[in-house]
Amino acid sequence: MATLQKTEEMTAPVKLVVIGLGWIGRKHAELIDAHSQCTLVGVGDVDAQHASFAAQINAPFYSEVEELLESEAPDGAIIATPNGCHASVAELCARQKVHVLIEKPLANTLSEARRVVDVAETSGIRVVVGHHRRHSPFIQTARSIVRDGELGSLVGASMLWALMKPMDYFELPWRRQRPGGGPTLINLIHELDSLRFICGEIRQVYAQASSASRNFEVEDSLSLSLLFENGALGSILASDTAPSPWSYEATTGENPHYFHAAENCYHFFGTRGALSLPAMEVWKYAPGVPGGWQHPLERVTRKVIPQDPLESQLKHFCQVVRNEQRSLVDAGDGMRSLAVALAVLESAESQRPVEVSH
Ligand SMILES: NC(=O)c1ccc[n+]([C@@H]2O[C@H](COP(=O)([O-])OP(=O)(O)OC[C@H]3O[C@@H](n4cnc5c(N)ncnc54)[C@H](O)[C@@H]3O)[C@@H](O)[C@H]2O)c1
Structure with a gap:
């Protein structure tokens, strides 16, 4: 009888709520609704409309x-409110011992992020930060290729993220104001988190930012130079005012909301070879061929079956709530990605390289 009860408890759908019913909150609610491992028991938003x-x-x-x-009385909550109230909503959830999936960025400031880390520690609730690209098969395969040393020692990574956000996107004031608005905290933090996940910790950033195109308080374009703890270098050109086929969204096709183009957005370089993403082509010398620029490189394509990373993240959150898996991005990890993004903003402001505080 006890065994039967336990089996029923373990297989019962996880009871979830969504807090914040804007663009991404609605997407989460619809995914939960369509998923058998969980059930949507309620939703909340300060705006009654x-x-x-x-x-x-x-x-x-x-x-x-x-x-x-x-x-x-949910088992877990997805917090999809604007960044500035992630910490206070997480505290309310912790009081009720409700595990949380908090949208990225974890917060607007490191002190707010620290509040989430502390509340998770003291209450025992489990936190997953919504860096959903870590669940992407492209990102996970790139991480294995780089971390398994297939490219040799990592030399660097180069990323492009250029697309055009429509003007109605900016009707919500927080998206064009500090703190919280602008592509660094809204979008580029995905690239920075993926870089940490694939290549290792980032030690220093130097950024230049421009708002020349839209003249908003927040930047519209950035150029970044990065130094990793392992000595590798990185560069990113990012813009939300430049229509192009070279962004993660356009190239991977993971989100049907975006235009799709069969191009690459990221390249990784090592002492023995290079990798393009999402084509997942590894370029290396054939066995026995000595290294040197006169020798041809061979291209081997790694097969990757695309999956919706938001859906994979939801499955993962259910498993974390059930204590069957450790969080892939806990609060401390989410805080480290935020620290890199904030270092980018500080560097752009001061026009100096900034060490990332961990
Ligand atoms: N993972 C992703 O790819 C992704 C994509 C978009 C947004 N986001 C993140 O999700 C969050 C929400 O972004 P959005 O674009 O959906 O924002 P949004 O402004 O469209 O929606 C936010 C909603 O939260 C509600 N809200 C505000 N304060 C609240 C509170 N205290 N309690 C309950 N509800 C509250 C607002 O009324 C609004 O409906 C942000 O942190 C953003 O960075 C992540």
């Missing part, structure tokens, strides 16, 4: 987060 969306997906709606947590 989102009640109509809740009605559409048949979920009880609450405009008070405490009431949502008390009434629905």
Whole structure:
């Protein structure tokens, strides 16, 4: 009987709520709704106009987060509010012992991020930070290739992220204001987190930023130079005002919301070879061929079956809630990616290289 009860408990769908029903919160709610490992027991947003969306997906709606947590007693919550209230909403969840998936960036500042790290430690709740690209088969395969030494010692990485955000994207004021708005904390943090995951910790950044195209308070374009702990170098050109086929979104095709182009957005370089992503082509000398620029390189393509990383992240969160897996991006890890992004902003402001604080 005890065994039967345990099996039923382990296989019962994880009860989840979504807090914040904007662009990404709605996507999370729809994914939960479609997934058998979890069930959406309620949704919350301070803005009552989102009640109509809740009605559409048949979920009880609450405009008070405490009431949502008390009434629905979920196992886990997805926090998809603007960055500035991630920490305070996480604290409310911790009070009710509710595990959390917190959208990236973990917070706007390191002191807010530290609050999440502390509250997770003292309450025992488990935290997954929404760096969903870590669940991408492209990113995971690149990490294995680099970390297994297939390219030799890592020399560097080069990334392009250039696309055009439509003007209506900026109707929400927080997206064009500091702190929190701008492509560094909204988008580039994905590249920075992926770089940490694939290549190792970033020690120093030097950034130049421009807002010449839109004249917003926040930057629209950046050029970055990075130094990794292992001595490798990195460079990124990022812009949300330059239409191009060279962004993670356009090239991987993981999100059907974006235009798709069969191009590469990232390149990794080692002492024995190079890798393009998402083509996943490894360029190396054939066995026995001595190194040297006069010798041809061979191209070997690594087969990667694309999967929706947001959906994989949701499955992972359910397993973390059930204590079947350790969080792939815990609060401390999310704070380190935030530290790199904040170092980028500080460097752009001061026009100096900045050491990343860990
Ligand atoms: N992982 C990704 O690829 C991805 C994509 C988009 C956004 N995000 C992140 O998700 C978060 C939300 O972004 P968005 O673009 O969906 O924002 P949004 O502004 O579209 O939506 C945020 C929602 O939160 C609600 N809200 C604000 N304060 C609240 C509170 N205290 N309690 C409950 N609800 C509250 C707002 O009313 C709004 O409906 C941000 O942290 C953003 O960086 C991540």
